[in-house]
Amino acid sequence: MWWRYIEARKHVSARRKYLLYERALKSLPGSYKLWIAYLAERRLAVRGLSPTDGALEALNNTYERALVTMHKMPRIWLDYLGLLVDQRLVTRTRRSFDRALCALPITQHDRIWQLYLKFLMQPGIPTETAVRVYRRYLKIEPTHAEEHIAYLKSKELWGPAARMLVKAVDDDTFVSLEGKSKHQLWLELCDIITRHPREVTGLKVDAILRSGIRKFTNEVGRLWAALADYYIRQGLYEKARDVYEEGLTTVVTVRDFSLIFDTLTQFEETLLQHQLQNGADDEPAAEDGVDSDGEDFALKDDGNDIDLRLARLQHLTERRPELLSSVMLRQNPHNVHEWHKRVKLFEGNPGRQITTFTEAVTTVDPNLAIGKLHTLWIGFARFYERHGDIDNARVVFEKAIQVPFKYLDDLATVWCEWAEMELQHKQFRRALDLMRRATAAPLNLDRRKGAKEEKEGPVQGRLYRSLRLWSFYVDLEESLGTLESTKAVYSSILDLRIATPQIVLNYAEFLQEHKYWEEAFQVYERGVALFRYPHVREIWKAYLSKFVQRYGGSKLERARDLFRQALDMAPPDSSRELFLQFAALEEKHGLSRSAMAVYERAVRTVPVSERFPLYELYLARASDFFGVGKVREIYETAIEGQEPYNLSEEDTKRMCQRYAQLERKLGEVDRARAILVHASGLADPRTDPGFWSEWQAFEVAHGNEDTFREMMRIKRSVAASYSQTHFNTSIVEATLAPEPGSAAAVEAGGRPDEMQALEAAALRQSNIPGFVSAGVTQTDPSMQPADKAPAQAAAVSVPANQEDIELADVDDVDEEENGADQGGAAAAADADIQLQQQAVPEAVFGSVPGKRPSAEAAPGALERFKRAKAQ
Template sequence: MPDTSGMTALSTNLDIYLISESDIPYEQDVLRQPHTLAPWLKYIEHKSESAIHERVFILERACRDLGRSYKVWKIYLDLRVQHLLGINPAKYVDEYVKVNECFERALMMLSKMPRIWLDYLHFLMKQCCVKETRRAFDRALRALPISQHDRIWPLYLDFAKSVKGPTAIRIYERYLQFKPQDVEDYIAVLVDFDYHAEAAEQYIKLLNAPKFVSNNGKSQFQIWTELTDLLVHFARNIKDHYKHTPSNTQINTEKIIRSGIDKFSDQRGKLWVSLAMYKIAIGDFESARDVFEEGITTVMTVRDFVLVFDAYVEFEESVISKLMETAGTEGASTEIDAELDLRMMKFEQLMDRRPFLVNDVMLRQNPNNVLEWEKRVGLWGSNAVQVVETYTDAIATINPKKASVGHLYQLFTNYAKFYEKAGDLGQARMVFEKGLNVPFKSANELADLYIEYAEMLLRAEEFDNAVNLIEKATHGAKRSTVDFFDESIPAQQRLHKSMKLWSFYVDLIESVGTVDDTRAVYDRIFELKIATPLTVVNYANFLEDNKYYEESFKVYERGVEQFSYPVAFELWNLYLTKAMKRKLNIERLRDLFEQALEKCPANFAKPLFLLYGELEETRGLSKNAMQIYDRATGRVSEKDRAEMYKFFIKKTATIYGLPATRAIYERAIEALPDSECRVLCADFADMERKLGEIDRARAVYVHGSQFADPRLHPNYWDKWHEFEVLNGDEETFKEMLRIKRSVQAQYNTDINFIAAQTVARKQEDNTSNEIEKIQKEKLPEDADAMEQLAYAEE
């Protein structure tokens, strides 16, 4: 340790030894201007490389003459502090005290300078003087204006964290008066210092402050979760704190957690577990079990249930494991064995209850969930008493208007089947009768219940009762205006218009009733105007099976009057087919076909015309058949017209010969779109070639060429090419090539075909090789020579 005795004020007898000859000019300057800063700074700079005691000698004099100079004091204090770097403050206490005194002297003159205070406080924190350091911090806060306290408090808080204990807590309490929004930092410090009760109280204050905004962006639930975790994990510490320091504001942990359960409905599972863990932490195991039981019987979601139930199971397993360890030791009492057996039995019961508890959760979510009630019945298995009780509770609980999951009628049906299997048909009837009076939301459900009731009666061979039941259900006004789909009307008043119920009624009457009874039921369906196309077909087939052919045709007529197209088309198709099969009078059949075609849309006309033509070909005149096919070409839809023309041409060629088709070809070429004309022209030309009319065929090819782009439709030009090779000469071949180039040029300038050509070019590339191969197989040997010659002459 260097000698620092010269750091104090030296006597005048020794001053002369600290001043060298080089210092004399500076001494003269400071003597002439002792209260001016510049000479002193020059002197201090001059002595910057001198020994420590010489520099202290100059700085002491400067501070005495310039007592309010911040710059001089800063240089002096930094020198003294730097000189003690690396010096143990506990071993050299006196040296540190001397520097402290220098700081105190400086602060007497510069108490408003925060930098001096900060340097002093940093220096004090290196020493083992908690009391002096805390007082210095307090003096700094009192001396400086509040606008500069931000510079002191971070260092003060670091000091508080280093000293811990009550001192740190008191410092943070004062800091909260300066910045109350930093209360979360205070809570963290309380937790770090094991002041858990005080931390919990601060959390409660935050939750009770509605305008509090977390600096860390925490939500109210996050703060609540932190409070809950604190209360649970340090339950014993908090309890002991209030036991030794009684307070009027003791924390009621259970009340706090239960209020959270009510407030945060989406986190109930976690909070129930927290409450149980609190009970376990304070050693109240029976209360913990009560909490678990309350949790698993009150949570509203399966997620929360699984969370609570798993924690419950884990707790019971830990207790059983502990008891087993104790029971395995020597000298274990019989009471421990008995308790172990009891706990094992309780654990098994808990595991057996799990499916029922999950079902309870689902029913608490939606008590009108029919499927969950059915699952609960299945859980009871063969326990008849519980099954009946479950069905009774379900019927009493479910609101028919809100039963959206599952079908309510199925609940009554299964309940009745339960009694039916037990052989108690009387109780089964009572269940069905009760169900028939339930205000179902949907009339279809009520219809299904009637059907199930009737099927049970049929299984019991009570056929008359089944018929009477359905007859009663379908009874209604002769001219009913009730809308079956109007849910504002009770289902019982809409039931007589249920087609499902009427269909079952028809099947039932067909099985156990007479033909007249069945016909009466079908007629009633038509009166109510609820018949479907299938009803029409079934009624007609029923009459046909019973040899009532004319009546079956009348049913078809009623059907085609009731239904529009496209349903009417199917009925007409069946009607006309069966009428032709029965070989009705030809005039009557013609009238039927004319009626069918009168309002038939174009897209459904083709099958009817073909059937009509077939009738005339088989039982009428060929002339009439041709007229029908001719009419069809103008009545069918655009997509069917080309096919109809081809069929007409084929029939004409068969009956009247090929020459008779010329007029049809000409009409078709005028009526059909270009894409179809191209194909038809090729067929027309081929027909003329067969008749030996080469010039007419060539003229047809010329006419059709305007519809065939050589790049998109090479097949057309290949046919013409083949035709000229076989039947033409050099001039005609040359004319064909000229027309081909002309048509290609025309399409190249037509923007409507440019895009199409681009798309088709790929297809053309893929098929070009095959086309060339076919041409070489079909053309004679001199075909290539003829084509080259024609191009050369051109």
């Protein structure tokens, strides 16, 4: 009723309307609707007034009276607090915010704090007040600490900001609302405590930065520079130098090293420049300066010696390669190449080089080494050798052979280098003793162990099987030892079954030089028993050649057995050379028949691609030994193409051509022609015109018109057989092609062609792919309905092709050949004969419909027959 009353009197003056609201609220003080409407009316009335106007104070009092009963309504609090913020009543506004937070439930506080924080950001708000309010806010919203930190930084309160950052970094549950990582917060903290060391009190800056160095390894260089910068701004320059040096000796990346080294160099140059400007006797004042980054710091140092500063800067520059090498080795202490580079840095300083070598060989783990660890030991020993200290070099080698290297070859290399050093100093007996010691089998050797079990042990237990070591040892024995000692070493290598084909060849050559032929052949026998193809090929080659060279034909049967054994072991693709050697042996010292047997076995054994050259040699030797009869037998065997004498098609054709040439020379023209006919099926006239040219020349020289025509007929037949595949392909393509004259053909860019139309029509008449109708289609009436049989039995006429090329049939050619001997008179007489066309009676064809030929069914046939008879 009160609301309807107020609505009815809404056109009265504001004073009377306010009285109505007051009366209504006195009766209904808990009406939220009446209070909201009343306060809105009052706020509308004071819009635009000065903050000092009395109406605003009356409105404030109205809000206060409303909050007596409406203190749980956040909307009224927000309107009231916004009004106070606009009036810039700091104390009253702050207290009203506190009252609102006390009156409203905690679920509504976020709405109040948004306006409260906005109020704190206004100019004129005391910093202490804002800081205290923010502390209260962080108790309910600890995740908004970054807002407080940003506020503190804007007010240049570096100490509280640093402490807040420390809390945020130490709290593992803290999650940045701005998306910052712990690493970024650390860097922000470092920037504050290093740039403002005097404001940051109560914090252990050194401990904070060092913990960051341990935790964030990707920014180590920057954190070390920040710590040194902190001491520089404090005026503690020697402490800053210590920090720089500690950073240079602990970083493990080149990027961090470069950052620290460049910063330290710049620091020393700045101090030196300041000292030069102020004089050697003046101490730098404790006043602010500017570094290269534009940052303020105090330049103050107790020293006043310019020469000392110059020497310090020069020494720092000279130490850079050494410091960088230390960084690389800290990054990976097992990098052998870096240790070698470090040794070269101290060239001319033997003491440092010895220290470096000692540190290297004691640091690098053989199982983790990157590079060849044995080169460090060898370089260490060679260093003593170059300085004339052979005894210490031997001590180094003695320690090196006890190192558990990862690979057997590394340990063998150390032994060989030790022996090489002894040889260079003319200690031949020592070198031989070293090799005997290295190749001696372990005393507790278990022969029953397998290769896998033996590899699991240290390399020292497998050293006696090192081929590198035995090769060096046998070279020493050949040069310095006796014949018996050298043979013993070679025999040990063979007994251990570690020999290579080259070792076998060297051993046999060594025995042959000393005229021990049979022992050399025994070595060859052991070699061929040890290896398989292809490794045994060179051993057999040397064995057979040396045996034949030594005995010739005196031990022919033994040589034959060796050749047969070699051929039995050899694969077909590696047997050609052995067959040729065997055949040469038989030709020179044996029987021609045996040589022919070798050649025959060769053409049966070698791969098809290698048979033709062997056939040529086989034929040449057969011609020399046995004459034409044997040659013809070989030719016939080769061209028949039966396993295992078969050749490739190309080689068979070439063989036929050579056979034909032989028969031609012997005057056997018919035999030569028959051979060419046999080979004609392998020669495509389109791709091999040489064969047909040769045959044509042969017919011109030895044939007649009949044989020439027969050759041409065979040529056409072969060409047709080779083109059959292409013909079938064209038929399939024509079947799948769009119908000529259709829309698809026109769209494809092709014009309608009469020939294409005829071919398509012929294909549609036949259900068999590749079949072309002769113009008549016959069907079985018994297979068709009675009403459709006569229609389907009718002959189908195909339009004549205007571009058809009329060729004489084979029968016509035969008739022409048969009448060729009658002379020109008979041909002239036949030319005057007038042929008449006569219809064939129907009875000739019986009851089969569609059999009667007609001129329409085969257009042009009569004309072709007339022209053939005329010719």
